[in-house]
Amino acid sequence: MIYEEVLSGHQQELRRGTVVMAALATLETPGYGYGLLAVLEKSGLSVDANTLYPLLRRLEKQGLLDAEWDTTESRPRKMYKTSQSGRSLLDSLTAEWNYLATSLNALRSEEPNTPLKELP
Amino acid sequence: MSSLSSRYVTAVSRSVPESQREDVEAEVAAAIADLREARLDAGTPPEDVERAVLLELGDPMRLAADYSNKPLHLIGPDYFPTYIRLLKILAATVLPVVAFAVMLGKLLSGGDAGEIASGGIIAGLGVAMHMFFWVTLIFALIERNPGSKEAKPKWDPTTLPDTPPGGVRLGDTIAAILVALVAVAYLPWQHFNSPFTDAQGQSMPTLNTELWPFWIPLLMLGLLATAVLEFIRYRAGGWSWRFVAINAILELLVAVPVVWLAATDSLFEPRFIGRLVTEGWLDASLHLNVTIIIITIGVVIWNLIDPLRKVRRDTAMRAKRVGSLG
Structure with a gap:
């Protein structure tokens, strides 16, 4: 059905930016790639593995995550933790998120066409 | 592992x-x-x-x-418009120049018509492939050069192409009238002054002499009328539905007899065909007739469809012109 395809396309677009926020928020507690994948899955923010692993590396490169190899377990794992600048970025993104949500709600609750009618 | x-x-x-x-x-x-x-x-x-x-x-x-973070495309959206524009410019300039130069070279070195044509086509194809390959390669490399992101090409509104002019262009009209007049002149000329000779060295027409006194004058009349219509259409500033109708009648007036005559093998002079056969072109009659039929039908279909595409645009154009003057 075409509507469903359109919907899932838009949903994907809408969710894309939220993965970064979810990762930064979750990794306040140190964790490794698969652990994060499982947590996100459980909380309803499922991400593909082949999207998440490269993303973690990108965030690390940007200094938003601190990472080090943990060799205490049976096999080495890369442990990530949200860095100081990662935390402040998450704050900015959250503020942006709330701002967008407020604006959208305001738009939806107003008399449908008044904003358009007020245009010059 | x-x-x-x-x-x-x-x-x-x-x-x-x-x-x-x-x-x-x-x-x-x-x-x-x-x-x-x-x-x-x-x-x-x-x-x-x-x-x-x-x-x-x-x-x-x-x-x-x-x-x-490497791109998974050859040429991304930053460069794609510039890439396409460059290809179009090259195809419109370099390609014809090279093809023409090669054809001129063949002509000067005494090649026959086939050599000249094939030389031009082959050179054109070769140049087209080279242009496509090298331009694509260069843009793909630019796309992959990390420093190039800052040098993103800028678009400027002044580079917008002109809107296609409505109405008729003088060049098109002159070309159409010339073609019609040449065809009108050819019909009697091939009868009285044909460059072809029969085995006895006597000049012979290419078109069937039995097409006189009816068919050939009819064709001449139809072609002349086409030329006149082109002229009137130019003065009127493009197609209108009445021109479309008259044009369709004239096109069919010329094309139907030609196709019919070719299909019944009565278009060409039998002596002319006979001469071609003795020269070794055994299927001359079939080949010539089929070629004539295909070309005629193709031209007619184009000449019937093209006005239909243009009539709306031309009518709107005329209305606008009248409106802005009034």
């Missing part, structure tokens, strides 16, 4: 820059191990696990591109 997984890791690491290779290799290996474990815990049969995990991670080249 089993062979499939290690091959996958190698495939990924091969596609990332040297500096990140070791790191990415370790990360991908750890990721595969974790995903395997999770699937085993979830109860996937051990023999299917590896395959499922690698399928989940997908094409290694794609994963590598995600890791190293």
Whole structure:
């Protein structure tokens, strides 16, 4: 059905930016790639593995995550933790998120066409 | 780690820059191990696990591109418009110049018509392939050069092409009238002054002498009327539905007899065909008639469809012109 395809396309677009926020928020507690994948899955923010692993590396490169190899377990794992600048970025993104949500709600609750009618 | 997984890791690491290779290799290996474990815990049969995990991670080249932030396209949206514009300009300038130069060269060195035509076509194809390849290669390299992002080409409104002019262009009209007049002149000329001679060295017409006194004058009349219509249409500023109707009648007036005569093998002079056959062109009659039929039908279809495409535009154009004057 075409509507469903359109919907899932838009949903994907809408969710894309939220993965970064979810990762930064979750990794306040140190964790490794698969652990994060499982947590996100459980909380309803499922991400593909082949999207998440490269993303973690990108965030690390940007200094938003601190990472080090943990060799205490049976096999080495890369442990990530949200860095100081990662935390402040998450704050900015959250503020942006709330701002967008407020604006959208305001738009939806107003008399449908008044904003358009007020245009010059 | 089993062979499939290690091959996958190698495939990924091969596609990332040297500096990140070791790191990415370790990360991908750890990721595969974790995903395997999770699937085993979830109860996937051990023999299917590896395959499922690698399928989940997908094409290694794609994963590598995600890791190293490399583009997965040849030419991205920043450069694509410039790329297409450049190709169009080259195709409109270099291509005809080269083809023409090669044809001129063949002509000067005494080539026959076939050599000249094929030389032009082959040279044109060669140049087109070269242009396409090298331009694409250069843009793909620019796309992959990290410094090029700042040098993003700028678009400027003044580069917009002109809107196609409504109405008729003088050049088109003159060309159409000339073609019609040449055809009108050819019909009597081929009868009285044909360059072809029969075996006795006597001049012979190319078109059937039995087409006089009716068919050939009819064709001349139809062609003349076409020329007149082109002229009137130019004065009127383009197509209108009345012109479309008259044009259709005239087109059919000329084309139907030609196709009919060719199909019944009565268009060409039998002596002319006979001469061609004795010269060794055994199927001359068939080839000539079929060629005439195909070309005539093609031209007529185009001449019937083209006005239909233009009539609306021309009518609107005239209305606008009247409106802006009034």
